Amino acid sequence: MLFTTEKQQMSMKKHFSFALAAVLALALIATLISSPFTADSEEFTQEDAASLDAAREKLEQINERQAELSSSLKKYSNEKNSEVKAKQTLEQQITETESKIETIEWIIDNLEARLEEKNAELEQAQQEYEDYHSKYVSRIRENYEMGTTTYLEVIIMSENFSDMLTRYDYIRDMMDYDNQILVTMCDNIAFIESIRAEIIADYNEQQEMLALLSAEKTSQAAQIVDLKDRIDYISKNIAQLQEEQEEFERLEAEFEKQINELLDKKKKYAGGAFMWPLESKYSRISSGFGWRKLYGKDDFHYAIDIPADKGAPVYAAADGTIIYYGWTNTGGGNKCVIDHGSKLMTHYNHMSAFVPELQKQFKENGSVEVKKGDVIGYVGSTGNSTGNHLDFKILYDGTAYNPALYVTPDGSKPEKDIMDLIN
Ligand SMILES: [Zn+2]
Known part of the structure; x- marks a missing residue:
């Protein structure tokens, strides 16, 4: 073509950018489809963790593209509406022109x-x-x-x-x-x-x-005619974008399913006995699980209190994810809650201090992965407490169980197996 009007060039540019966007979208879809995902073993493996990260990253990409698609669709829909309105106005005008022509033709006759x-x-x-x-x-x-x-x-x-x-x-x-x-x-x-x-x-x-x-x-x-062409072109774009939107909805669902499957797997407690949350020398329980007098009133103690020196390290009883790491106004003072999966949780109260690195990670991500035996804080007497001790609690599906039955200071076999709670 030797000669093109500015309008045609603009329209060609638009066609081109749209085609380019479509190609990029297809490339993105291609990378998303070829995602490796294996969920063969029962245990949440390193490989699963990598798959989870990859799936989360891809879901993020999908959501980004979905946001772009939504805004493009909104833009095109608005444009189409205004073009349709312009066309309607012109059709009305042409009807008026035609009736004027008819009158003049009658006058001429x-x-x-x-x-x-x-x-x-x-x-x-x-x-x-x-x-x-x-x-x-x-x-x-x-x-x-x-x-x-x-x-x-x-x-x-x-x-x-x-x-x-x-x-x-x-x-x-x-x-x-x-x-x-x-x-x-x-x-x-x-x-x-x-x-x-x-x-x-x-x-x-x-x-x-x-x-x-x-x-x-x-x-x-x-x-x-121009407007009709433009409307047809926009409609075609909208249809293509909607098709792409459907494809991304399908991908979104697929990756959400993958992520949920991996998270379910991750949430499963890997097994094994819980460990005593302090050094074994701090083995005395000053206040056990069950009814007791607190400030002269009957009170059910859902935890065990283990006296220890201020600043003594507190250990994670098992692998898990810290889901609470901060001050609580309910009496626990500086509190840590670990989710071990399979609805098993442990609580650690009255701590004097948190581990700065964990605190930093928790602030950034809202959760921190910890391993059994990791230091998660330091003994103290914050909150409703009369002396330095660790208030340690074990919960299964929201119900507290006596920790003294499931953990021993010296690591010897406890009275009860934590796995019995799950099975
Ligand atoms: Zn207590």
């Missing part, structure tokens, strides 16, 4: 009829004039040919001078009368011609207006 009428009238008037004129001319010629005779006759036949004058006057008057009729006829012809000229001027004016209106109609029709 009338003017043509009137012009024909006037032409006929003119022809008739001219014919009558010519007829009268030729008769007049021949009468004069006759009078002239017999001129002398007539003159003599007029004079000789006159009885007297006065009579002669009357006769002579009569001839002259007759000629005047003819002249007058001819002048009237000429006036009539001129009058008809002036009306005819008016009609022609009016006719020309109406034809000019008709030409303008026809040009306007042509331009409006062309604009409507």
Whole structure:
């Protein structure tokens, strides 16, 4: 193509950018589809952790693209609406133009009829004039040919001078009368011609207006065609984007399913006994699980209290995820809660301090993975506490169980197996 208008170039640019976006979207879809995912073993492996990270990253990419698609769709829909409105306005305008054209065509038809009428009238008037004129001319010629005779006759036949004058006057008057009729006829012809000229001027004016209106109609029709093309193009884009949106919804569901499966697997407690959350030398329980008197009132103690030196390290009883790491107003002071999966949780209360690195990670991610035996804080007496000790609690599915039955300070076999709670 050697010649393109600016509009065409703009439209081509738009086509091009849209095509490019579509190719990029397909490439993205391709990378998303070829995601490795294996969930063969029961245990949550390193490989699973990698798969979970990858799936989360891809879900993020999917959601980003979905946001882009939504905004593109919104943009195109708005554009389409305004183009449809513009088209409707033009269609209304073209209807108005057409009705104006119809009126003018009717006026032109009338003017043509009137012009024909006037032409006929003119022809008739001219014919009558010519007829009268030729008769007049021949009468004069006759009078002239017999001129002398007539003159003599007029004079000789006159009885007297006065009579002669009357006769002579009569001839002259007759000629005047003819002249007058001819002048009237000429006036009539001129009058008809002036009306005819008016009609022609009016006719020309109406034809000019008709030409303008026809040009306007042509331009409006062309604009409507342009708008229709634009609307079709936008509609096609919208359809493509919607198709892509559906594909991404499908991918989103797929990756959410993968993530949930991996998370379910991750949430499963890997097994094994819990460990004593302090150094084994801190083995005494100052307040056991069950009913006790607290400030003179009966109180059910859902934990065990293990006295220890301030600052003694507190250990994670098993692998898990810290899901709470901060101050609590419910009496626990500085509190840590670990989710071990399979609805098993441990609570650690009244700590003097947190581990800064864990605190940092928890603030960033809202959770921190810990291994059995990791230091998760330091013994203290924060919250409702009368001395340095660790308040340690074990929960399964929201119900507290006596930790003394499931953990021993020296790591010897406890009375009960934590796995019995799960199974
Ligand atoms: Zn306690």
